[in-house]
Amino acid sequence: MVIDIITIFPGILDGPFRESMINRAVEQNLVEINLVDLRDYTVDRHRQVDDTPYGGGCGMILKPEPLFSAVESLKEKSPARSLRVILMTPQGRTLDQQLAKKLASMEHLVLICGRYEGVDERVRLALVDDEISIGDFILTGGELAAAVLVDAVVRLLPGVLAEEASENESFTESLLEHPHYTRPPLFRNMAVPPVLMSGNHGEIKAWRRKQSLIRTSERRPDLLDNADLKSIERAFLESQKKQGY
DSSP states (O other), X not given: OEEEEEESOGGGGTTGGGSHHHHHHHHTTSOEEEEEEGGGGOOSTTOOOEEOOTTOOSSOEEOHHHHHHHHHHHHHXXXXXXXXXXXXXXXXXXXXXXXXXXXXXXXXXXXXXXXXXXXXXXXXXXXXXXXXXXXXXXXXXXXXXXXXXXXXXXXXXXTTBOHHHHHTSTTTTSSOOOOOOOSOSEETTEEOOGGGGSOOHHHHHHHHHHHHHHHHHHHOGGGGGGOXXXXXXXXXXXXXXXXXX
């Protein structure tokens, strides 16, 4: 996969992609991440990328000319069969695990990082394939949102994680993940559940599934609407409700 990130502040993203799992994925040629400085696509000597809004109002708007030039140049050079241009904006649909999976199947992503009051509307209308938000809050720019999206997508690429590592994570089956424990077995009078030390893999799997159901019911019951549950699991959840859990 190739991921191009168009920004006027590429320095913000230097750090996140030089560490941990994403850095390893880059070194193993599983993903190519390019920071594209929008100012490189300006034509005036001041390298201006923004201007005041028509109609008045506070703030500045990212101009259409450099954004069109940047995206069209990246598209022209791309050999990818599947390319998607994404605008990082609080007005977009919210990023979730299912969307991250879909994006991980693409060959080339071009992320546009909004700034100031946003981008010229013609960019959204003519250039953008998708608009994505990471939540109902406002950031100073789209760079950190882009970093979150890249992290969520890259970890799903083949070879980045062990296959089973992503299969049992929260949201994979519209369920939250079960609790985890490690050594020591007893810490400040808090003990590891005996089943996890039993060596019985069948009982461990059943315990984890049950805990996942309980945790989802308590914290994110909305997810259960899309969860593929057996009738016995739904009956278990109903019994938990009746008992006041």
